[in-house]
Amino acid sequence: MEANTISQISCVSLGMLIMDEIRMPNKSPLLNVIGGSSTFVTLGLRLFAGCPSSVGCLILAGSDLPPEVENEVRSWGTTLVLKKDATKPSSRGLLVYEDDTFGPKTFEYVTPPIRASPKGLEGTPLLNATAFHFFGRPEEIIEQVPQLLYLREEQSPELPRPFIVWEPLPSSCTPTAIPDFHAACKLVDVISPNHLEFAALFFWDRGHQSDGAGTLERLKNLGKVFVDSGIGPDGTGTMVIRAGADGALALRRNEPAVHVPAYYEHGDEKVVDPTGAGNAFLGGYIAGWLREGDVREALCYGAVAASLALEQIGLPRRGDVNAGLGEERLEEFRARMENAEWTDDA
Template sequence: MDISFTSFGLVVLDETRFPNRKPLTNVLGGSGAYATLGARLFLPSPLSRSLAWPIHVGNDFPDAIAEHLQTWDTNLALDKEPERPSTRGLLEYQDTTFGPKNFKYTTPVLAVQESKLQGSALLTSKVYHYLATPQDMKTHVLNILAIREKEGILDRPLIIWEPAPLSCKPENLEACLETAALVDMFSPNHLELAAFFGQSPASDTSEIERLGEKLLASGVGPEGKGTVVIRAGENGCFVRSRTTSQWLPPFYKADIGEEQPAKVVDPTGAGNAFLGGYAIGYLQRKGDILEAACYGSVAASFALEQVGMPEKSNEGGEELWNGESVVRRLREYRARQEL
């Protein structure tokens, strides 16, 4: 089976702390886990085996989580370090609304290296997803394309880049713009976008649009044919290319008087899931970036309904996530946008 999607994002075991509540430990997270979730939602088994999932973990990675991931029926490649701990993070919420939070890694990061892919099916993937600094991302793109060429794989994959949050600073803007020219889809969130330009987070959509235009004008993708997607939380996402400029709302919108929609439990990972969903939408809808963003918005909705990952089940031969049909939710969302 051809490989459709591969994420080089991290798989992280989080400890999640809230005020006046017992912390949660070994919560599966990380950009790689959530991006793979977003893609997996739209690839029911056996299509799920077209998802390549390289994971680099340590000697303390829980067997129960490894066994749970096997139930997703993906092309899982678990690389275990016998002498090192897994990548772990501490996620601390400042209040009980899942709003303001702080995150830090508590162990050294175990990343997946492209060099390990030589001779593997992962090299044929149609899409690659990364979360990286501008400097590292440039190296990643050049590496993956060179390794593929060496193996005789000459068609270009879709390369999706979300910037590492701590690298989003004005002093990295020039490097960011240089690297954005090498990828096919660049997707900061609205906070990261503002931080690159040295501004406080934009509260109105027009400012997000203005900064998105600046990114596009600098040239995104080979020959400037790439796409910028700004993920903007409760405002949804702004999709911008040479031929498209459109906002799409989030799947869940707050009712009047509500701080946040009742179904929204924890937004952690929703942006990563968006990108995995976007990737599969892009493939299934033959490069239509608005359709792809619809898939992304629906994928994000499943990520934020709980702490950690949604639950997969099967009913009448159809896969359900949190008891819901992904296809039905996508149909409902697309109908709202009249697409």
């Protein structure tokens, strides 16, 4: 539906919609594959939304947005704000896989990316959302979170401070940026890098292989640097490290670390393409946190959301995500979690 309602929105992602061209050896290129952080975060949110219109969706596009892409976005049933700039092309990327295992890959923008900011929410009901997902550099967070709070206060002064989740831009994860990361962390409730991005902050070459508990233990120790420095306005926010096949790890000050495994084990034949799974995880995490207010539960929601992104190339189409599928998988995953060996620790 178009954004013409004043009802409360659960969450809005300030990421991007990117149309990818995907190339693999000995195969024809795939064109106009819907990608981008915003679209996968929105998938995770929609999986657990009783009413899709409770999910906000901001799409910034250019003059060349294909009708089939626009129709797919509209079919999601979210509260949509779609803004087209006739002077620009839409955000497009080139994703090249080195082989047919969906492992090593390269990505580059082939058009200048159209990036979202809080100004894009001004005058819309999306600005009233309970939660926001940011995807950006620490200096952008330092600028844009106060901007968001100011615009929100001007439009709806009666609303409480929103829940803010920050997914760092991968290229910003360098050791020289750590001071800016600490400053930005004070403005958000959750910071969530993936394991490779987080390792890059500390000159730790994680590589591409999973080594289970040893990796998780090192991630936990490094994460405490940020947790002890303080996340969120009161210092009690959360670091969520998305560790691919090793699951996800949540750290909070003066609390045990919490870990949940990935929904699919490493090497599962149902895993087709990991692109977007981390973004979908965060959409699920936010939905779980808003519903349950519990970190461990939110991680379970995230794991289930990521599983839907893994099963095909690109975003699953609306017709392939049946109503109730997220809830069904969540119950099954919770049952599996009762026997998990590595959950909370001191």
